[in-house]
Amino acid sequence: xxxxxLGAVIFVIAALFVSGATSYDAPFGDVLGPAVFPIIVGxxxxxxxxxxxxxxxxxxxxxxPERLARQGASLAVLLGYAWLLRPxxxxxxxxxLLALLGIILDGPAWKSAxxxxxxxxxxxxxFDKGLGLPLDVLGTWF
Amino acid sequence: METLSxxxxxxxxxxxxxNLTLLLLGCFAGTLIGALPGLGPVNGVAILIPLxxxxxxxxxxxxxxxxxxxxxxMYGGRISSILLNIPGDEPAIMxxxxxxxxxxxxxxxxxxAISGVASFVGATxxxxxxxxxxxxxxxxxxxxxxxxxxxxxxLAFATIGGxxxxxxxxxxxxxALGLMIACIGIDPITGIPRFTAGNYHxxxxxxxIVALVGLFAISEILVLLEKRGxxxxxxxxxQSWLPDFRAIWSTRGAMTRGSxxxxxxxxxxxxxxxxxxxxxxxxxxxVSGGGGTFGTGDPRGVAAPEAGNNAASGGALIPMxxxxxxxxxxxAVMLAMLVSLNVQPGPLLFAQQPELVWGLVASLYLANxxxxxxxxxxxxxxxxxxxxxxxxxxxxxxxxxxxxxxSISNSIFDLELMIMFGALGYVLRxxxxxxxxxxxxxxxxxxxxxxxxxxxxxxxxxxxxxxxSWISVVLYTFTALFLALSVWLAIRDQRRAKLxxxxxxxx
Numbered sequence: 340x341x342x343x344x345l346g347a348v349i350f351v352i353a354a355l356f357v358s359g360a361t362s363y364d365a366p367f368g369d370v371l372g373p374a375v376f377p378i379i380v381g382x383x384x385x386x387x388x389x390x391x392x393x394x395x396x397x398x399x400x401x402x403x404p405e406r407l408a409r410q411g412a413s414l415a416v417l418l419g420y421a422w423l424l425r426p427x428x429x430x431x432x433x434x435x436l437l438a439l440l441g442i443i444l445d446g447p448a449w450k451s452a453x454x455x456x457x458x459x460x461x462x463x464x465x466f467d468k469g470l471g472l473p474l475d476v477l478g479t480w481f
Numbered sequence: 482m483e484t485l486s487x488x489x490x491x492x493x494x495x496x497x498x499x500n501l502t503l504l505l506l507g508c509f510a511g512t513l514i515g516a517l518p519g520l521g522p523v524n525g526v527a528i529l530i531p532l533x534x535x536x537x538x539x540x541x542x543x544x545x546x547x548x549x550x551x552x553x554x555m556y557g558g559r560i561s562s563i564l565l566n567i568p569g570d571e572p573a574i575m576x577x578x579x580x581x582x583x584x585x586x587x588x589x590x591x592x593x594a595i596s597g598v599a600s601f602v603g604a605t606x607x608x609x610x611x612x613x614x615x616x617x618x619x620x621x622x623x624x625x626x627x628x629x630x631x632x633x634x635x636l637a638f639a640t641i642g643g644x645x646x647x648x649x650x651x652x653x654x655x656x657a658l659g660l661m662i663a664c665i666g667i668d669p670i671t672g673i674p675r676f677t678a679g680n681y682h683x684x685x686x687x688x689x690i691v692a693l694v695g696l697f698a699i700s701e702i703l704v705l706l707e708k709r710g711x712x713x714x715x716x717x718x719x720q721s722w723l724p725d726f727r728a729i730w731s732t733r734g735a736m737t738r739g740s741x742x743x744x745x746x747x748x749x750x751x752x753x754x755x756x757x758x759x760x761x762x763x764x765x766x767x768v769s770g771g772g773g774t775f776g777t778g779d780p781r782g783v784a785a786p787e788a789g790n791n792a793a794s795g796g797a798l799i800p801m802x803x804x805x806x807x808x809x810x811x812x813a814v815m816l817a818m819l820v821s822l823n824v825q826p827g828p829l830l831f832a833q834q835p836e837l838v839w840g841l842v843a844s845l846y847l848a849n850x851x852x853x854x855x856x857x858x859x860x861x862x863x864x865x866x867x868x869x870x871x872x873x874x875x876x877x878x879x880x881x882x883x884x885x886x887x888s889i890s891n892s893i894f895d896l897e898l899m900i901m902f903g904a905l906g907y908v909l910r911x912x913x914x915x916x917x918x919x920x921x922x923x924x925x926x927x928x929x930x931x932x933x934x935x936x937x938x939x940x941x942x943x944x945x946x947x948x949x950s951w952i953s954v955v956l957y958t959f960t961a962l963f964l965a966l967s968v969w970l971a972i973r974d975q976r977r978a979k980l981x982x983x984x985x986x987x988x
Binding site: 341342345349353356359360363365367368369370371372373375376377379380381383384387388390391396397399401402406409410413414417418420421422424425433436437438440441442443444445446450451454455458459462466470471472474 | 532535536648650651653654657658660661664668670671673675676699702703705706707708709870871872873875876877879880881883884887888893896897900903904907908911912913926929930933934935937938941942975
């Protein structure tokens with residue numbers, strides 16, 4: 340079922356891709372123009388994904404709901420890190436990332452936090468001081 | 482003779498203090514990355530690429546560092562195969578078959594030493610092969626016109642998934658998705674923005690490095706989260722690290738045969754290190770028979786696939802450097818690095834930047850020696866580092882990935898894009914779709930389109946040019962034969978699975 344569903348999703352994306360490509364037109368430039376290659380690529384993608392809808396191969400075993408929730412939580416933490424990296428500054432944001440991801444990965448809470456408290460400033464020192472990649476200590480919120 | 486003097490020049494490049502230091506660091510880091518479960522050569526190298534940019538080394542030094550990491554991973558992959566029964570990377574799967582039983586029988590030290598020496602033999606054979614054959618292939622490739630390159634790319638996409646085991650439709654779909662993503666951004670010839678939805682962040686296209694780190698490193702976190710901490714495996718404790726040298730000597734035949742088979746598999750497009758290991762193991766089982774001891778801890782069953790996968794990973798560098806078409810996942814990642822450093826692999830690379838090519842080859846010789854020296858006495862250290870629990874390690878990997886990607890562009894959008902690619906990579910992996918063809922499509926898409934358009938400009942719009950030279954006809958014939966073979970194998974496997982449902986392998 341999953342294979343069928345995802346095949347259908349990819350088919351729709353590929354179809355949109357091809358129909359989008361047909362609208363690209365340049366009166367100048369080369370013989371082939373910007374539209375042909377995306378169409379050449381998109382049509383096989385449509386055919387292949389359609390074939391997965393009709394004859395799905397292989398079974399997909401999704402993880403248990405509790406695990407799926409953890410996966411969702413990890414994505415949320417990663418996105419939160421991306422958004423908070425500038426406002427909070429590198430050490431603080433990284434501390435939160437390391438501690439929360441550690442806990443989501445079944446690490447003991449206080450140990451994860453302790454390791455994060457050690458590693459986050461350590462990474463900052465390594466990258467900013469040691470390797471010369473500029474990373475803000477304090478973010479725009481401070 | 483010409484090759485020898487070029488190689489001597491290469492050693493002069495490789496032996497500068499900076500490059501030698503990078504080489505040793507890379508070997509150490511690579512072994513560690515290969516040994517840690519959840520980090521393999523592909524995601525290890527992918528995470529390190531943006532950092533190498535940020536340090537501002539030149540192309541040669543960056544390539545030396547990353548190649549040392551790549552070779553180190555191949556050495557390290559066996560450690561977790563033998564001690565944890567978890568392959569540290571895909572090609573190390575075959576090593577678990579006999580390596581883990583050996584460790585269970587208390588012969589872990591022997592298994593580790595044999596695989597270390599076998600890795601050395603395999604890798605050395607492949608570097609010698611690289612020295613001899615890569616310049617020849619590069620010389621032949623000068624005759625390739627744009628239409629021939631287009632045919633070569635078609636062949637590369639058709640074959641990258643390998644022959645057996647996977648649904649060929651999924652591999653091709655993965656390549657098509659990669660090519661579709663490669664179309665995003667401003668068309669370099671006409672300047673028209675394509676598939677950008679007005680978002681100026683992707684006018685430059687999707688940075689392959691951002692996609693790579695997301696697809697491999699971020700999706701790995703999601704894969705690890707499928708199982709609870711306790712369900713992940715525990716290491717076998719080892720008493721002594723001193724190997725039995727007679728046991729190593731007794732596997733010399735298996736090592737030599739494995740190296741040769743692996744090398745050939747590595748050079749072939751699409752086969753790569755995994756197939757090299759599988760073929761070496763299968764052949765060794767045929768040749769030495771072994772009286773049914775294969776699979777129960779036969780030292781030759783450790784030596785052959787290890788020699789094979791290391792030989793194949795060196796062999797895979799040949800098409801990558803001389804044609805610009807990678808033969809395996811990791812070489813695809815290394816191609817990404819070269820392209821990002823503005824180095825265009827291909828026949829001209831040998832003529833225009835000999836110091837880069839030969840510096841790399843020379844450092845591979847040195848890396849092999851360094852790895853053998855590192856691996857035999859330091860094996861105890863690596864196994865202790867392997868005990869670091871996943872919940873402590875993977876968050877750090879995530880943080881380093883973010884720093885790397887952030888340091889290229891300083892753009893939050895790229896971080897979001899990386900996370901999106903992580904989720905996409907996870908879903909595709911669940912579906913049994915290999916990510917390597919996608920990466921290859923993303924990397925080569927631009928060049929493939931440019932060559933097609935150049936060919937069509939030469940012929941003034943006549944599609945016949947695609948079949949006008951014998952090189953492209955040969956390449957398309959190979960492509961067709963390969964696709965026919967893989968479809969036939971897939972159908973045969975499916976029939977067998979229907980007839981004998983209990984023998985179904987989980988794939």
